Amino acid sequence: MSPVELNDNEPDPERTAKVTKELKRMRLKLLDLTARNRLLDFKASPGRGLPLVHCSPDRICRRLLAKGDELSVLPIPEPARSHWLMVGDRLSRPEIRDAAELAKIDPALELGTVTRALGDSEVRALHYADDLARHCRKLQREAKSALAETGANILYLVFGLLEFPENNDSDKLLTAPLIAVPVRFEPLPVDAATGHLSFGLRYTGEDIEENRSLREKLKQEYNFDLPEFDDEAGPEEYWRTLAQQIERKARWKVQRRVCIALLSFAKMLLDRELAPENWPRDADGASILVEHDIVRMVFEGAPPANEVGDGLRYHAPLHAIDGHALQDLPLIYDADSSQHSALIDVFAGKNLVI
Structure with missing residues (x-):
């Protein structure tokens, strides 16, 4: 990487385009x-996700x-002993799906039209109370x-998944979350009927996360623009809109699923911060x-020290500590x-990489 001069005040269109x-x-x-990204190849595996039915x-x-x-978050009710x-x-106990059907609960993870749903303030997981x-x-x-470690929430309620081929020549199908609502668990009183701790979900108030990895993947591989989610319209309308747009795409499918999942959008926050359009513009636009x-130094390298003084150089000098x-x-x-020496440079306000 060759050094460049940074002392010109006028914007250089060629350099700006390069940066x-x-x-x-x-x-x-x-x-x-890539398919290594869980936001592109999502599975609600035990310990990482909890599907709802x-x-x-x-x-x-x-x-x-x-x-x-x-x-x-409610469990599947315990069946009567006569059904054990x-x-x-x-x-x-019977298999959990059989127990759900005994309670007239549809155990399918792919949600259909629910004619007898729970109350508005309840959701159901496909587990007995102790497992749930x-x-x-x-x-939690x-x-x-x-x-505590990163300051970022990773618990989300996911509405819908998009199933699609990794690329046009691939047999591998990816499954990516569509809508991720940040939530938190809140312990509820012990259920008197089961003797187990109950849990509730509450919206944290943070922004609903867009799956930027999915949006960019579809744009690059298929020149497809993922529609924006309107929280006032709701997930069902969004799923219908997306299903209509992919109707003629082979092996594409909107999975009508809802699950609690651990997802990290930390890198997407960095991506958002590094978007030039999200920053102000100077007087020259x-x-x-x-x-x-x-x-510019990150992408072009630092100029020689003799061009801009001792503040910038490839290798920082060691200070004589004694007497400093x-x-x-x-x-x-x-x-x-x-x-x-590095700490001294930091206190002096210098830019450095250690």
């Missing part, structure tokens, strides 16, 4: 358009977003840990981000001379 192009390439790497997506969404209500099965030498409590505790624990000296004005910095840990 913009490199910035876009970096943003695409953040989005990760027999519910009305529009009613759930309306209660969460418009009214801010809490949704109780003898397995070996002991009575066992265990799954909810694990999801993972979400709390991520929030140039993006402050693209024209910033530090951003900052020799007595209140360090938490012991530092060698190079580490102490």
